[in-house]
Amino acid sequence: MARKNYQDKSIRSNADLMTHLRNHGSAQHGAGHWLWQRLTSLVLMGLMIWFTFALFEIRDAKQNMIVVWMAQPLNTGLLIATIGLGFVHAVLGMQVVIDDYIHHTSLRWFLRLSLYGVFGFLGLFVVLALLRVSALVTVFQAAQAG
Amino acid sequence: MPKTKSSISEPAEGAVRTVHPRPLSPHISRYGWSVTMATSICHRMTGVFLTAGLVMMGWWILAVTSLQEDRFAEFYGFLHSPLGKLLILGWRFSIAFHICNGIRHLIWDIGYGFKPSSARSGSIIVIIASILLTAILYWVTFMRWFPLD
Numbered sequence: 001m002a003r004k005n006y007q008d009k010s011i012r013s014n015a016d017l018m019t020h021l022r023n024h025g026s027a028q029h030g031a032g033h034w035l036w037q038r039l040t041s042l043v044l045m046g047l048m049i050w051f052t053f054a055l056f057e058i059r060d061a062k063q064n065m066i067v068v069w070m071a072q073p074l075n076t077g078l079l080i081a082t083i084g085l086g087f088v089h090a091v092l093g094m095q096v097v098i099d100d101y102i103h104h105t106s107l108r109w110f111l112r113l114s115l116y117g118v119f120g121f122l123g124l125f126v127v128l129a130l131l132r133v134s135a136l137v138t139v140f141q142a143a144q145a146g
Numbered sequence: 147m148p149k150t151k152s153s154i155s156e157p158a159e160g161a162v163r164t165v166h167p168r169p170l171s172p173h174i175s176r177y178g179w180s181v182t183m184a185t186s187i188c189h190r191m192t193g194v195f196l197t198a199g200l201v202m203m204g205w206w207i208l209a210v211t212s213l214q215e216d217r218f219a220e221f222y223g224f225l226h227s228p229l230g231k232l233l234i235l236g237w238r239f240s241i242a243f244h245i246c247n248g249i250r251h252l253i254w255d256i257g258y259g260f261k262p263s264s265a266r267s268g269s270i271i272v273i274i275a276s277i278l279l280t281a282i283l284y285w286v287t288f289m290r291w292f293p294l295d
């Protein structure tokens with residue numbers, strides 16, 4: 001996509017522009033974006049299969065059983081990884097969807113920033129909640145054993 | 147020389163460009179649906195739907211870890227409502243489809259499968275595989291392969 005506000009002193013013609021594009025890859029952060037989308041997808045594949053089967057295992061469990069399940073170190077770690085990498089992959093993906101359909105620049109930026117904001121905060125809260133409960137259960141179990 | 151502003155639609159001053167009518171493609175109204183178009187748009191729709199699923203997963207974790215029964219009941223109440231059940235059906239299919247088609251994307255990324263015929267057969271394989279996987283996920287749920295004992 002040729003950006004309207006593309007400005008570079010060294011670019012004086014369309015031929016220059018094409019040379020520039022050929023030599024420098026993407027105009028913005030496209031390459032990193034692409035790579036992260038693939039890297040996260042590889043790990044997510046395993047995590048999603050794990051989570052799907054884990055859900056079947058605990059789907060009828062009472063709240064306290066699920067808390068204990070979430071607090072097991074392996075499960076805490078995998079849940080944090082799923083939420084963390086999932087949110088990165090989802091934000092990268094949703095940004096492409098927004099960029100494709102929203103051509104109004106300020107609306108596009110508003111939606112992009114809302115996306116980062118909502119997923120950033122939600123991700124942070126979820127990770128903190130998992131760590132908190134994991135710590136609580138560990139301390140409780142240690143107190144019971146000791 | 148004035149400040150140059152380059153873009154494809156505005157050629158720089160003095161640039162010679164012959165303008166002649168080109169065939170308009172893709173011309174939406176002259177396009178028929180193909181199976182590759184269906185899988186392509188489906189990857190996007192399942193991706194967006196899975197994003198909502200991830201938010202749902204976040205809500206689930208927050209509800210459970212709040213250690214408050216009413217938060218938990220609220221969440222499971224929603225999950226067991228007709229809308230919740232419909233969403234769960236959608237997520238089963240979305241997980242299956244997005245993973246199958248995601249693998250196809252990754253195969254493209256390492257440079258295989260670009261012939262029109264392989265693109266078409268790949269699409270068909272992905273559709274069949276993801277419907278089968280969705281059915282298997284259902285079966286696993288109903289047969290309770292993994293009861294909590």
Ligand code: HEM
Nearest residue numbers: 041044045086090093094096190193194196197248249251
């Ligand atoms: C929680 C799980 C997931 C969510 C929320 C999610 C979401 C998304 C979204 C919103 C997009 C953008 C769609 C588009 O631009 O059309 C996307 C693209 C993609 N996803 Fe996922 N996805 C998930 C899991 C996976 C998995 C497990 C794989 C691995 C096979 C995968 C592979 C891909 C690939 C390769 C793309 C890029 C497609 C492209 O470049 O057009 N995703 N995903």
